[in-house]
Amino acid sequence: MNFPFHRSKRDQPEQSWIMRLLRPEAARSSPALFTYHLREKLGLKGCPLCRMVRESEEHWGWTLLYEFTGDPEIHERFARAGGLCAEHGELIRRIVESRQLVTPSGVARLYETVTRESLHNHLSAGGQDCPLCRYRRQAEERYTYFLADTLADPDWQELFTHSDGLCMSHFELVMKQANHEAAEFLRNDQSRRLRELLLLLQELQRKQRYDVPEPLTPEESASWHEVLWRFGGMHFDHLLVHD
């Protein structure tokens, strides 16, 4: 298949997003690209995989609107699915309102087909199989596989230890892919994090009693935020990818 993207070397990563957009099951991002992004995410707050998955959803949304609102295959997929779910509809809205080169008419163009098909099929809402949810599952699968592989390396284990570590849901996914060494490292790492978190949560409660004058440490104050993302996954109320 020919893609109209041969502008410069800088566009190469974008090109692979497009490959995945059209044929996600056939395209694989490289381990080198993964570790490049991982290194950056390990220095940021919260679960690195939550961030990587979210960024890849944002890339998908932007690319879709920038290049593929005229693509018959995409139109068909959208019509069959009945459009995007609420969460991903909201993400697309933010992308259109915040990023360059994408406009409301792209959304109109895609959803014109969805609407027409619904009328044609006696108001069917489609299969309720959001294309972006499906893409997210594939991205998660790829990233958990790469991370499991990366964590077999002691140097990466060291870096990972000093990061915020994984949310429980991504921890479980990576464990399924990990070899013996990586699984042992990750299980110890996660259980250390939960034991520390447990102490912080207990101290937070104790020190908030009116008869305890001791001040909270920053870690104790932040522990209830941590436990929410650790068990629920991260929520982003702003875009991670900017122009």
Ligand SMILES: [Zn+2]
């Ligand atoms: Zn996560």
Ligand SMILES: [Zn+2]
């Ligand atoms: Zn969705």
